[in-house]
Amino acid sequence: MTASRAINQPEVVAPDTAARVRAAAERLAYVPNRVAGGLSSRKSHVVIGVIPSTLNPVFTDMVEALRAELLRSGYELFLGLSDYATRREDELLDAVIGRRPDGIVLTGVVHSPELRWRLERAHIPVVETWDLTPSPIDMLVGFSNEKVGRVAAEHLVGAGRRRLALVMANDPRAQARRQGFAAALRERGLEAAGEVVVRAPTTLGMARDALPRLLAADAAIDAIFCSSDQLAMGVLYEASARAMSVPERLAVVGFGNLSASAFTYPSLTTVAVDGQRVGREAARMLLDRFEGKPGETSSRPRVVDVGSHVIVRESG
Amino acid sequence: MTASRAINQPEVVAPDTAARVRAAAERLAYVPNRVAGGLSSRKSHVVIGVIPSTLNPVFTDMVEALRAELLRSGYELFLGLSDYATRREDELLDAVIGRRPDGIVLTGVVHSPELRWRLERAHIPVVETWDLTPSPIDMLVGFSNEKVGRVAAEHLVGAGRRRLALVMANDPRAQARRQGFAAALRERGLEAAGEVVVRAPTTLGMARDALPRLLAADAAIDAIFCSSDQLAMGVLYEASARAMSVPERLAVVGFGNLSASAFTYPSLTTVAVDGQRVGREAARMLLDRFEGKPGETSSRPRVVDVGSHVIVRESG
């Protein structure tokens, strides 16, 4: 017990006792077993984040900010990969909950009912991210994907485009963006001039293939909205290969504002979300909860909408 | 105890007993506490992978293959981010070892001496990846970064290029590629016509900035080798913006063969490594070790060199 104290709160132990413990620990290359510690104290100092795939760089800013913020308060972040598959997410979260992390950060708000029920019963603080819903499991930091689609449509129509096409991934959040885009067009008496849906995880190549298909259906399309900057880059490359000038002949708008998007040529117009803020807010919500005395209601709101906005660059 | 068995090995329990346990578990939304289970059985069924950053997509294939292969044998993969910083890696690994995972997968072979000592003492199987070293901590699946640089230089010189420049990240593996490149040039009586070193984690923008700097130092450079495809894409964009034709005026070669690299325009010549194989081999080495009876020597070699090769595409 004295050894435990010497390591975790050296100040309450006599200096020479502490020194002796330290020396022994050093000699034995002792690494505390935090599994046992966590089991006993019911505190793991671990948060597990679940993202669909490391392939998608759109989550990078969120993850890095989340990690940095948690770290400052002595929490470690580990990542699980759900592979864009609901079944896989269920399995993964069984493992995650079973590990009793102090907090869980999820991407997306669409989960199986069983998962939801388990998460609620587990009494582990959960932050859902990257989308909005009227019925979050617990806490939520997101934005309206539907609005992202609307904003993109409004921007393109406002810029005089009339034959607008879509290249969309098939994940639920991308589909929400699609819906918003279509709704905004309808309100203006327009409709989409074409659409290609690609399967997540997406690649640049899928987007390159999409352009000729859209053109075959309607050779006069003058704008394309893609569900991610990655897809938009693919369209940009294909346009370049076909010597279709962007933005004169074709406007291209993406989503996510990847760190690369400002530096493509032409640079990419995109609907941006402040990923760092998502990560930071999520971390703070969790940290608030960790510190809160039981029964005390936190001052921090449990739902934050970080919004989104168009960043106009050269591509449209 | 019967409940424990009913959940973990239902076949050894009377059918109706098992059914009653299942029903109760269902009703209570019981999720086994794998922390306690792991503490007791000394088996966590978790492997922790440490990568520098989710930002760098070069590790994606490795991570996905590693995850898939482990999953098939009932192991879960979690990821920790080391941020390209040795100090951070030390802290992170204290947390990792403290969690007593069944295995650890590291990227890179350069670690602090204390870390090495701790890892050895912890008796947790460790696979280092993405590089070679004569003195691995335990197991190793990698390739020679030095050779990657050589191969790139040989390819470019073989293609008639004579004024070769470099855009390199400052991480140890990129620096090894640089050394190999320089050595191969020296052996041919050449030397690098310019070099820009950028700080990891790198961005496309850094590479765009690098091109004018190289050109200012030597306007006649005819080839650039970049330490990653990401940087190479930045150079490609900048060349495009300056209307420098690639590959006629300037050859560009990257490293990593990102999924995007085949689909850029012009498509990117790169030195490729089979990341999936790295992940698969690492997983199998670990699984072999997990299954091995103590004292039994595994049949699988402890060091695998997966090699690297040039993929010639349009950019050079």
Place this chain on the structure above:
DNA sequence: GTGAAAGCGCTAACAA
């Protein structure tokens, strides 16, 4: 400032 007792939730080992 130090220590002894109990227990976190589970499983290994052995007994019935």
Place this chain on the structure above:
DNA sequence: TTGTTAGCGCTTTCAC
């Protein structure tokens, strides 16, 4: 097929 005992490595609590 089921149950009992002990203990994984630590922290909580309380006594000294």
